[in-house]
Amino acid sequence: MTPARDPRIAIVGAGLGGLTCARVLQQHGRSVTVFEREASADARPQGGSLDMHADTGQAALRSAGLLDRFHALARPEGDEWRVLDFATGALLAQQGPTPGGGRPEIDRGQLRGLLLDSLTAGTVRWDRAVSKVAPQSDGTCLVLFDDGAAEEFDLVVGADGAWSRVRPALSSAAPHYTGVTFVETGFDQCDTRHPDLARLVGNGSMLAKGVGRSLVAQRNSNGHIRAYIAFREPQDWHAAAGVDLGDEQAVEAHLLRMFDGWDESLRYILRSSDSGFVNRSLFVLPAPHTWEHVPGVTLLGDAAHLMPPVGLGANLAMLDGSDLAHALVAEAGLGDAVRAYESIMLPRSIEAATGSAQGLDHLVPATAS
Numbered sequence: 001m002t003p004a005r006d007p008r009i010a011i012v013g014a015g016l017g018g019l020t021c022a023r024v025l026q027q028h029g030r031s032v033t034v035f036e037r038e039a040s041a042d043a044r045p046q047g048g049s050l051d052m053h054a055d056t057g058q059a060a061l062r063s064a065g066l067l068d069r070f071h072a073l074a075r076p077e078g079d080e081w082r083v084l085d086f087a088t089g090a091l092l093a094q095q096g097p098t099p100g101g102g103r104p105e106i107d108r109g110q111l112r113g114l115l116l117d118s119l120t121a122g123t124v125r126w127d128r129a130v131s132k133v134a135p136q137s138d139g140t141c142l143v144l145f146d147d148g149a150a151e152e153f154d155l156v157v158g159a160d161g162a163w164s165r166v167r168p169a170l171s172s173a174a175p176h177y178t179g180v181t182f183v184e185t186g187f188d189q190c191d192t193r194h195p196d197l198a199r200l201v202g203n204g205s206m207l208a209k210g211v212g213r214s215l216v217a218q219r220n221s222n223g224h225i226r227a228y229i230a231f232r233e234p235q236d237w238h239a240a241a242g243v244d245l246g247d248e249q250a251v252e253a254h255l256l257r258m259f260d261g262w263d264e265s266l267r268y269i270l271r272s273s274d275s276g277f278v279n280r281s282l283f284v285l286p287a288p289h290t291w292e293h294v295p296g297v298t299l300l301g302d303a304a305h306l307m308p309p310v311g312l313g314a315n316l317a318m319l320d321g322s323d324l325a326h327a328l329v330a331e332a333g334l335g336d337a338v339r340a341y342e343s344i345m346l347p348r349s350i351e352a353a354t355g356s357a358q359g360l361d362h363l364v365p366a367t368a369s
């Protein structure tokens, strides 16, 4: 049975999507609890720079009443893009910066901090890993935690990312490997310690690509450059090559072999890291990914539509969060609200997933164009 007022809403996951949803709900006087498996807000570094698009990420921030605070932190000049020739390092193309700011960049940690600070104290319950959810025949949903505890809610929102524990309540879909791996690395105080790389990257991002190999580097705040060494190889590339991922020198030597024939100004990214290497195999959900409506539970963000990281995922997660919250505020019944949200979000995500798959092919081409 759906209650007439003050429904008990739980969001699983304090990522950008879940936090945006919680913020918009609270702005409209709704109570909500967010369960997050990490122990605290700063349990781990949050990752790189995100560009916020006007019609998705920025629209969500506007509806959350946070657009001004976003602009105070963002780097509008960061939307500059450069494409370099992999063999010579020469500049092939440059876009931006967009006058007036097109897609301002912000560090993911800053954006998450902005959303966390906007919530009522105690909204996020840290160190609460969810093991599964169980929709009940009366339309409520049980949340079961890793420690064996359980709590009942009228609506559970799975905002718990790629490996969602909520998703199995709606769909049997599971992420699969795209065939592309990003090895992440970073450079500190780039203008003084890595001035040649800083010049190559400029104010925003730089891309160089060959067949099955790409290098992407992006300026973050505080003079940090984050780079993704991207390649099309089996997921176990390191095991097949006998490379221990914990052995930085072995990883570096192997990457240098992979990028043989690339200009030395670009190979600098492989041999001068300040932060070591983090192996990130890229996974996606099958597209289209949809489900039949189930009372008491829904999904947003990567939990609903994990797609290649070509600049849309965080933006869409935030828009999902905002759209779901607005539907919950506008509709009298929870079921109608969730159906209204899913009827917008699912078609939108199918279109975005198709575009993102093409985007990954463009970013790391499988063949010479």
Ligand SMILES: Cc1cc2nc3c(=O)[nH]c(=O)nc-3n(C[C@H](O)[C@H](O)[C@H](O)COP(=O)(O)OP(=O)(O)OC[C@H]3O[C@@H](n4cnc5c(N)ncnc54)[C@H](O)[C@@H]3O)c2cc1C
Residues within 6 Å of the ligand: 012, 013, 014, 015, 016, 017, 018, 035, 036, 037, 038, 048, 049, 050, 051, 128, 129, 130, 131, 159, 160, 161, 162, 163, 164, 165, 182, 280, 300, 301, 302, 303, 309, 310, 311, 312, 313, 314, 315, 316, 317
């Ligand atoms: C290398 C890389 C670069 C990217 N660059 C961009 C970009 O430039 N622009 C862009 O828009 N997108 C980008 N993305 C995509 C973006 O990161 C995701 O789409 C976005 O973070 C999804 O947000 P989310 O809130 O759905 O999930 P997440 O950000 O994954 O948040 C999920 C949260 O749920 C928590 N959680 C997980 N499981 C549980 C559990 N069982 N119990 C409780 N809590 C749990 C997690 O700890 C996390 O806090 C990139 C992705 C990658 C991998």
